Amino acid sequence: MQPLLSGFSRSLLQNKVGFVTGAGSPYGIGRSLVLGLAAAGARAVYATDLSLGNIASLQEEVRAMKSDCQVHGAILDVTDEKQTISVLKEVLDKYGRMDFYFANAGVGNYVPLQNTDAAYYDKMISIMQRSFFLALRYGGQAMCNVSADKPSPGGSIVVTSSIAGVSGGISDISYSSAKAAVANMVKPGSVQLAASNIRVNSIAPGFVRSSIIASTRQALANMQSSANTGGTSTNKTITKEEASKAFDATLGRLASDKYYFDRIPEPEEIASIGVFLASELSASVNGQNIVADNGKTASGQADRTIGPIHAMAPLSALG
Numbered sequence: 001m002q003p004l005l006s007g008f009s010r011s012l013l014q015n016k017v018g019f020v021t022g023a024g025s026p027y028g029i030g031r032s033l034v035l036g037l038a039a040a041g042a043r044a045v046y047a048t049d050l051s052l053g054n055i056a057s058l059q060e061e062v063r064a065m066k067s068d069c070q071v072h073g074a075i076l077d078v079t080d081e082k083q084t085i086s087v088l089k090e091v092l093d094k095y096g097r098m099d100f101y102f103a104n105a106g107v108g109n110y111v112p113l114q115n116t117d118a119a120y121y122d123k124m125i126s127i128m129q130r131s132f133f134l135a136l137r138y139g140g141q142a143m144c145n146v147s148a149d150k151p152s153p154g155g156s157i158v159v160t161s162s163i164a165g166v167s168g169g170i171s172d173i174s175y176s177s178a179k180a181a182v183a184n185m186v187k188p189g190s191v192q193l194a195a196s197n198i199r200v201n202s203i204a205p206g207f208v209r210s211s212i213i214a215s216t217r218q219a220l221a222n223m224q225s226s227a228n229t230g231g232t233s234t235n236k237t238i239t240k241e242e243a244s245k246a247f248d249a250t251l252g253r254l255a256s257d258k259y260y261f262d263r264i265p266e267p268e269e270i271a272s273i274g275v276f277l278a279s280e281l282s283a284s285v286n287g288q289n290i291v292a293d294n295g296k297t298a299s300g301q302a303d304r305t306i307g308p309i310h311a312m313a314p315l316s317a318l319g
């Protein structure tokens with residue numbers, strides 16, 4: 001269990017039920033969210049993805065925390081409206097309530113403009129933006145189901161955006177467009193769901209160590225073949241070693257210890273914000289995009305403009 005996530009009180013999300021999309025990679029924000037939600041006392045979390053090969057080890061990790069949280073694996077292609085409704089119904093049939101929905105699945109891609117076409121653009125928008133519409137539309141409605149256990153509507157919907165939606169220059173056009181769109185959709189989303197006691201927020205991470213490079217390759221290959229077969233699930237399972245190797249060879253090379261804004265954090269640093277947003281600790285936070293990038297976007301051109309940034313001398317060393 002990741003140390004940062006072990007700090008939550010188990011009463012924080014007591015009795016709460018919900019789901020996380022993109023939770024099937026061996027190492028990433030979705031998986032850490034499931035661990036964090038379990039650590040904060042959630043009753044059940046549906047860990048959904050295109051592949052369930054890593055869910056058994058996730059369930060094992062949750063059991064090792066001595067948590068009572070039930071982690072269910074469920075195949076869910078977030079572009080599929082019917083499947084989204086069907087998994088939500090499964091949650092409601094089993095637990096009679098839906099309290100949190102993390103629209104987290106995504107693919108991180110950089111394809112030069114001249115190598116893209118409208119079909120590629122539509123696919124990216126469907127995975128990362130249209131899926132959030134489905135989360136608001138149907139996840140919001142599921143949060144309005146009440147029972148003896150949950151006497152009034154309510155919940156928290158959280159989407160994973162990116163600093164690509166803020167700065168634009170670190171990904172291709174489709175990714176930046178989708179991430180900027182979802183960060184803005186939280187505003188009308190929070191208004192439309194305000195009468196139902198449902199909060200809607202976004203987290204915009206900078207670069208984060210995860211399986212994103214390996215899982216993107218797999219998701220795109222899978223979508224290619226599923227276009228032919230009509231299926232969306234895959235039996236292929238990425239290992240943590242494969243994921244780390246792919247990350248280190250690409251985004252990992254950007255990491256540096258020199259300045260705080262150049263660090264690349266672990267996924268639990270993003271998941272801990274997600275647990276906060278799912279809980280009443282964030283009761284007054286609504287319709288917001290929380291940028292979690294170590295100050296990268298705030299740094300602008302940083303030392304390329306102002307020269308080296310020197311560490312402060314300790315106070316005691318001052319004359």
Ligand SMILES: NC(=O)c1ccc[n+]([C@@H]2O[C@H](COP(=O)([O-])OP(=O)(O)OC[C@H]3O[C@@H](n4cnc5c(N)ncnc54)[C@H](O)[C@@H]3O)[C@@H](O)[C@H]2O)c1
Binds near residue numbers: 104
């Ligand atoms: N890692 C980063 O540097 C970074 C930075 C900013 C934002 N993000 C965002 O964080 C989110 C989580 O990514 P991560 O970095 O933890 O990587 P990850 O690979 O661990 O998780 C992404 C998951 O999404 C799944 N997925 C892809 N297409 C899907 C589909 N159609 N239906 C269902 N699941 C699908 C993948 O199979 C994968 O398991 C993504 O939305 C990503 O864009 C990541």
